[in-house]
Amino acid sequence: MSAPRNQQLSLGALVALVVGSMIGSGIFAVPSAFARSTGAAGAFVAWAIAGFGMLMLAFVFQTLSRRRPDLDTGIYAYARAGFGSYLGFASAVGYWIGCCLADVACLVLIKATLGQFFPVFGDGTTVTAIISASVLLWGVHVLVLRGVKEAAALNTIATIAKIVPLFVFIVVAVVGFRADIFALNFWGGDEPSLSNVASQVRSTMLVTVFVFVGIEGASVYSRYARRREDVGIATVLGFLGVLCLLVLVTILSYGVLLRPDLAVLPTPALAGVMAALVGPWGLVFISVGLLISILGNYLSWSLLAAEVLHSAAKNQTMPAFLARENANGAPAAALWMTNIVIQVFLLVTWFAQYAFTLALKMTSAMTLVPYLLVAAYGLKLAWNGLTYEADPRGARNLDLVRSGVATVYALGMLYAGGLKFLLLSAVLYAPGTVLYFLVRREQKARIFTPAETVVFAALVVAAISALFALSSGAITV
Template sequence: MTTPQDQQLSRGALTALVVGSMIGSGIFAVPSAFGRSTGGLGALIAWAIAGTGMLMLAFVFQTLSRRRPDLDTGIYAYAKEGFGNYLGFASAVGYWIGCCLADVACLVLIKATLGQFFPVFGDGTTPVAILSASVLLWAVHILILRGVKEAAALNTIATVAKIVPIAVFIFVAIAGFKADIFAVNFWGGEERTLSSVATQVRNTMLVTVFVFVGIEGASVYSRYAKKREDVGIATVLGFLGVLCLLIMVTMLSYGVLLRPDLAALPTPAMAGVMASIVGPWGLIFVSIGLLISILGNYLSWSLLAAEVLHSAAKNKTMPSFLAGENKNGTPSAALWLTNIVIQVFLLVTWFAEYAFTLALKMTSSMTLIPYLLVAAYGLKLAWTGETYAPDERGRSVDRVRGAIAVLYAAGMLYAGGAKYLLFSAVLYAPGTFLYFLARREQKKQLFTLPEMIVFAVFAIAAIAAVYALATGMLTV
């Protein structure tokens, strides 16, 4: 279906979607998140690994947008085309749930930030915090129903607004940087060995995944692009800009406070670093920036979540009712289901001891499988030569990029540990009910034999996770 011209997005708007999706709560939390796990050397290695892996993934998205312009629903469509209906569905539902969890993380952190000034909000999971977060959830729901173009324009404004406090923080941190403190923090502990640094690096990897989630924003919205080539350019430009900001925020913080002090900072940690240099006004300034940032980030995730469901329904991988649109061209049915699920997750935070950290790591775990499938499809095209001319020079480069992206995504799943993979299965397995509805209304076979095996793995892992939770072997 052709997108109306007044709903089409420019390169700048697409880039803002990428940046807006990636810059949210994560960048404001990295000083303490890294401080708890590693020192300066480990942080440099972690960002080098994450930056290389995600850059290769960004190049895969860019390549696929050129080679398969007919697949205009991004992350889900590539998995379906490359590996069949059920893995395409798994990619869509996994990414969608990841978006929902990211929105929950945003809502919890908004209230936790307000809790520093108004104790009634506590850590973001008090009754008042959950009630007010629910009001915000449905207010944004009404905004998005007015049209994707309007919501994307607001996202662009929020993206620009949240860059300002980050830029001010970087400027202040440069002025307050102390080389002797950075030197003490460099190894991350008394044991100055490569094995110690390797352990530190592994402990930070899921955090690095979370801050980059959203890199696919332009690809998901490719059907709205004025020019198809803008999709790949927006993805790479947005990624490089965010990577530079993340590295500067992390490394400069190691030159301001000692690692134990960084680790002890409450959320948002960037505010604590700022306050240690300029005084109390720094806490207020960064907290305001965080609220603007997360509100924009929340809006981006809501847009992405609804769009993935809607696109999958139009391509007959989700039930057809999710393809419904309102008079403004907004995927209203998908938006309703998305926000109902977010509301349920929000209520569950009442029972989680560390709701924000759980939502952060679960977002990373849920989105890594879709990322792995996209990278594998890019590698598959380059390996088989499909869409490539005979002896095309760029094919070998694309093969290397795809292979690195596959290794990166698989490595991150391993680094995250079995706990979050089991929790992911608890969400993947019941999510298959939507696939069952879609296949039944199309009167098609539910699974092929390989797909049945994949579903069985999800189901067994989900049962194991539920048993482990019930017996106390795993905790939320």
């Protein structure tokens, strides 16, 4: 199911979707986020583990795009093909809600950044901030309704614009790098031992998940690709580019300020590091870069959220009404539903004490399950040998190792995130199943298989447990 030719995307546009989805607020916050938990040694190890695990996942996306070109709707389609209709639906709805939460995090942080210069915006959750964020929300809504290609072109421009301040920071940080400060920060203030570094690394792993969410951008938009092979290439190229930027920004910051000073920098922490290097204008420069970055990131997530809902409806995993398009070929019904949900989440932030942090962590929790299912499907395909009949044994073994590592990595990240966010994600997954009931009713099909009944029952129990824990104070948000 390819897109009309005038809506098809080049390799450059697909790479920009991956980079634009991954580079948002996270990269501007990593200096303080890492410094609160670890020194330079732990940061090296954390990025090595995260980089290797996510690279394996990128390879799984690349392999699946080549071996299953018929699954051209990306992340949820693999879960459906591998594990049945309900887990396919759960992957779609979980990823979609994760995109919505990511957009909420973007909107809150945009206003919080403006709040450093205009107090009326406060921490991004004041009445003025929420009203102005709502205006931005519906302004982008109108833009995307004009057509996916036009919005993707704007995303490409925004991606280039937000990389510029990061490159400027890297150049300035290299020039101003102080080896003596870096040496003091190397072990993070603890005794240099394997156990101390391991403890530091574990506490930073969830941070790495936040900044890598979006790696699937090209896969979600695979039906728009001008050439099918560009999907896998864009995923790997985009990931490697972002990984290099993340490592450089993190490690160079340890050569500018001592770890205690890095740890207490306000968001965006990168602005504080830049100010220490060049003076007050650095704060303004990075803050402007952050605003451009988040605006582009917000647009990327808006595109991804609407597309995954629309494509799932096209493939009868979501109710049929969500497949409706407007005259410009934009997924109008899916976009309306997406932005209504974002608006509701945005209103809820008024009552949340740490709205940005909560939205960011919930985004990670909601997207890790779809990542796990993609990796597990890659593992299943290689294990069974399906689509490998004409390939040498070595190719299958290589894919088996890659998908196995990606699966273990996704499970490890879920463990690192902790039970709290898994339970909270169930609160969103369970009511989302209403859409599944609707689509199965449309198809006059049986709702659940016996195995799916067990999965749904476990999900309901987890959601009820989370609500009870929230009401009793055992879990706080």
